[in-house]
Amino acid sequence: MAEVRLPTALVTLFPGTPRRLDLAGATVGEVLASLDALVPGIHDRLFMAGPAIRDHIRVFVDGEAAEIATPVSPRSAVDVVLAVSGG
Amino acid sequence: MPRVLLMVGTKKGAFLLDSDQTRRDWSVRGPFCEGFEVRDVSFDPSDGALYAAAASPWFGPAVFRSPDLGATWTHSSEGLTYGDDGPKLTRVWNVTPAHGAVYAGVEPAGLFRSDDAGTTWRHVEGLRQHPSTPEWGPGLGGLILHTIIPHRSDPDRMWVGASAVGVFETTDGGASWTARNRGVRQGYNPGEPGEVGSCVHKFARAAGTDQTLFQQNHCGVYRSDDGGAHWTEVTGSLPSEFGFVLGAHPRDPQTAWVIPLTPPEKGRLMPDGKAAVWRTRDGGGSWERQSNGLPQENAWLSVLREAMGVDTLDRPGVYFGAQSGQVFASADEGDTWREIASYLPAIASVDVAVIAG
Numbered sequence: 001m002a003e004v005r006l007p008t009a010l011v012t013l014f015p016g017t018p019r020r021l022d023l024a025g026a027t028v029g030e031v032l033a034s035l036d037a038l039v040p041g042i043h044d045r046l047f048m049a050g051p052a053i054r055d056h057i058r059v060f061v062d063g064e065a066a067e068i069a070t071p072v073s074p075r076s077a078v079d080v081v082l083a084v085s086g087g
Numbered sequence: 088m089p090r091v092l093l094m095v096g097t098k099k100g101a102f103l104l105d106s107d108q109t110r111r112d113w114s115v116r117g118p119f120c121e122g123f124e125v126r127d128v129s130f131d132p133s134d135g136a137l138y139a140a141a142a143s144p145w146f147g148p149a150v151f152r153s154p155d156l157g158a159t160w161t162h163s164s165e166g167l168t169y170g171d172d173g174p175k176l177t178r179v180w181n182v183t184p185a186h187g188a189v190y191a192g193v194e195p196a197g198l199f200r201s202d203d204a205g206t207t208w209r210h211v212e213g214l215r216q217h218p219s220t221p222e223w224g225p226g227l228g229g230l231i232l233h234t235i236i237p238h239r240s241d242p243d244r245m246w247v248g249a250s251a252v253g254v255f256e257t258t259d260g261g262a263s264w265t266a267r268n269r270g271v272r273q274g275y276n277p278g279e280p281g282e283v284g285s286c287v288h289k290f291a292r293a294a295g296t297d298q299t300l301f302q303q304n305h306c307g308v309y310r311s312d313d314g315g316a317h318w319t320e321v322t323g324s325l326p327s328e329f330g331f332v333l334g335a336h337p338r339d340p341q342t343a344w345v346i347p348l349t350p351p352e353k354g355r356l357m358p359d360g361k362a363a364v365w366r367t368r369d370g371g372g373s374w375e376r377q378s379n380g381l382p383q384e385n386a387w388l389s390v391l392r393e394a395m396g397v398d399t400l401d402r403p404g405v406y407f408g409a410q411s412g413q414v415f416a417s418a419d420e421g422d423t424w425r426e427i428a429s430y431l432p433a434i435a436s437v438d439v440a441v442i443a444g
Contacts, residue, residue, distance in 0.1 A: 045146040048168075
């Protein structure tokens with residue numbers, strides 16, 4: 001199971017959600033689908049139609065920028081990060 | 088004793104202002120929906136819930152719901168999509184409960200409906216199937232559906248308004264729509280006004296009827312006495328044809344308020360830096376300037392389309408919010424005004440509910 005680390009602003013929207021979770025999945029898309037199974041609705045906060053990762057959300061696998069199809073191993077660390085944006 | 092709840096949407100979340108029916112003292116709660124730009128907050132009298140039309144630059148569009156007047160909130164955007172191959176839905180601009188459903192107006196312009204209190208949504212596809220859809224283009228604020236007016240008694244009948252497109256009406260529950268822009272000038276269009284392309288900024292229904300509507304357009308103020316089929320310009324003596332807000336009296340069908348602003352090329356500001364609301368008592372036949380208590384020197388305020396509310400108390404209160412963060416309130420139909428909040432984020436919407444004590 002990959003270790004998934006979530007930003008505070010995201011988990012604040014879903015009270016009780018931990019910032020770190022161990023989730024199954026062979027790709028970023030699958031891991032975050034597992035996240036949505038645990039936290040219904042969280043997928044819509046990270047993805048838009050397409051499907052595509054939202055413009056100002058970044059996902060890293062083992063420190064490397066990732067896309068939906070990026071492979072994830074059981075020992076991977078998956079970081080979901082808010083892009084520097086806003087004003 | 089009734090409680091008056093002012094719901095303020097801002098660029099940085101929602102705020103709630105509470106008072107009693109005297110409307111003298113106000114307390115401010117918030118921000119709610121933190122990190123989200125809130126374009127509209129509505130109260131559903133059927134169950135006491137609040138709904139907020141929201142969008143985050145990170146987390147996208149969502150409708151928030153509070154079942155307890157702001158104490159707790161949930162959010163959802165399940166079904167708020169044009170599909171994987173459709174245009175990307177960027178913001179929710181309006182949320183309006185009616186007849187047991189909740190409607191959301193979105194950007195790019197379209198209408199969604201929820202039948203489970205905002206948990207899931209479905210696209211009301213008929214509107215974007217209107218033959219004029221290829222002609223729809225954005226105004227400066229975007230291609231946005233910002234006004235939803237359900238018929239009072241007929242759940243199948245409704246009007247909506249989209250900037251730079253116009254007003255539409257459905258009489259069959261959203262399956263088909265008719266453009267309702269006849270008589271409205273399109274000063275930015277050198278040709279004859281088209282069926283669409285009308286830049287409606289806000290419209291509201293007069294008290295006690297579904298036939299009379301008032302409209303603040305990019306190009307003047309209008310009234311319709313036939314449910315939008317024909318509009319008559321009533322800009323009259325207003326100092327500018329341009330403005331965004333429009334509020335209607337809860338019981339007098341002849342009374343409405345607007346806030347004229349300088350035209351876009353001059354900044355969309357209160358003319359001469361003197362804040363004023365203008366009221367008609369005769370259906371737009373004449374207008375009176377109301378500025379008692381409003382700043383009259385260097386008051387370069389701007390008020391966006393959703394940022395006026397009118398309450399339903401015996402002597403209705405009128406409220407508006409500025410992009411510079413002030414909320415102004417009148418407890419006497421606009422005769423006198425007070426600033427009741429001064430330092431909120433840029434205000435996008437002001438709505439008001441009178442809640443039984």
